[in-house]
Amino acid sequence: MDAWRPKVPGITEVLHAHFTHHAYPVHTHTTWDLMLLDDGVVDFALDRTRHGATDASRVVLLPPGVPHDGRTVNATGFRKRVLYLSTDVLPARLAGKAVAGPILGDAALRARVHRLHAALRDRDDALEAQSRLAFVRERLLVHLDAHRVRPPGREGDRLAARLRELLDARLADGLTLGEATSLLHAHPTHLIRSFSRAYGLPPHTYLTGLRIERARRLLLAGERPVEVAAAVGFYDQAHLNRHFKRHLGVTPVAYARRRHSAVPVGRPAPR
Template sequence: MASDRPRTLISAWRPPVPGIAEVFHAHFTDHAYQAHTHDTWDLMILDDGSVDFALDRHRHGATGSTSVLLLPPGIPHDGRTVTASGFRKRNLYLDDSVLPQHLASRAADTPVLDDEQLRGRIDQLHTSLAHPGDGFEAESRLSFIRERLRLHLDALQPRAPGREANRLAAQLRELLDERTHTGLSLHEAAAILHAHPTHLIRCFKQTYGLPPHAYLTGKRIEHARRLLLDGHRPAEVATAVGLHDQAHLNRHFTRHVGTTPARYQRTRTGSRTTTSGEPAWSED
């Protein structure tokens, strides 16, 4: 029966391939991502279904298996399913050795790329990554993907300075980046930056599209993902990333990623994907 089918299928791991911070495969039917940012580039292909998302508060959509989504680092985005059957996706999180962060503004307005050749190469790379020992092949395929992505980005115009240039918001963001693990209170930040707390919040949200506490939580969850894939226990991870306890980590992690830290970590070992291409582990 349809009601007995798992709502979420997830597989995640960190391959020994330079430039790839994480591989993430998922089937979501009812999970919605809240606005958040990544430190890495998020290169995504859909295998089935449709997704609706906002990047820097501008809505976009992608359907079927022809498009490539490239979400730049540091720019807030959310995501949600469009139909009851949800969508299946495969993500590569790429660090700045693949694409430098200064190109992020070029991708901000055109995150959906209609490029079948690029899509095919990404699909082949995922196949290589699912088989340990194919590192040379994976690196080779990533090189061609990088070249293709640079062609797209070089053809786009960088976004003109605007909201990103807001000095006070940029100072707060820099402060949050420095204090991601130790944390700071709103009043501390206001005192350091000589600004009224509510003005600071409004300024940050107007500039980056999400409140500063949501940005900070997202940064911590990004760090938690890396630590979990490195094998650290969830309780240790909670402390390491600056969250109060494991329950706090569980709540925020599930909201951001769509599964619990323990279940997410479990997918890093054993087989990566089944022969059908579905993620190997499911959450009911």
């Protein structure tokens, strides 16, 4: 079992668990329980109606304040990933729709939740996790009959340009999604869609690319990787290393060592 509280507003806890012999007693949450069943079978009752989750393509959504339980069905148990979402993400007044249908057969929603879990594993990239949570929330609100998706219009290009200016100016300090939407008076997913349509990549990916580009210049100027990480907005050197290697195939140290060499970065020197 692995559990933690991420630095993402609206997510009170993340839980990854594998149960082989376990039964939850009847209980309630003050949060929404958003579960991916990765393997096995789980049986649960919600508001005294029993349900069985047997398909790993499904998503289970349990609302706050409604009694439920959960138990393994066979010896192999079940493997799950759960996000506990506050009522700031989904209002408690929407619980009735979830009680009526807690198991959602939505491949797009499952993919969004899966990508959010992956982003939460990298606990230093808050903007990505916040962005992915916004799209999970949007999809859930559609299921709960509380939202309709509006594609970006002409104003989207202006929003995208203004967001790009903010990201350029906040390279070292970073920018939360909440700050961006407040400053630009825009809905989170509308803002992200506008930016992605205008520039071909989401805001968090653009910001990471900016940071890597700046880091390369500083490394070639002789700055130490630990100093570069802080200067360009990465949490620490390990955070810089992870993204730098993903972008360029080598660590910042290896890149810096080759700055006076004619050997292309990422290729071995000729013998």
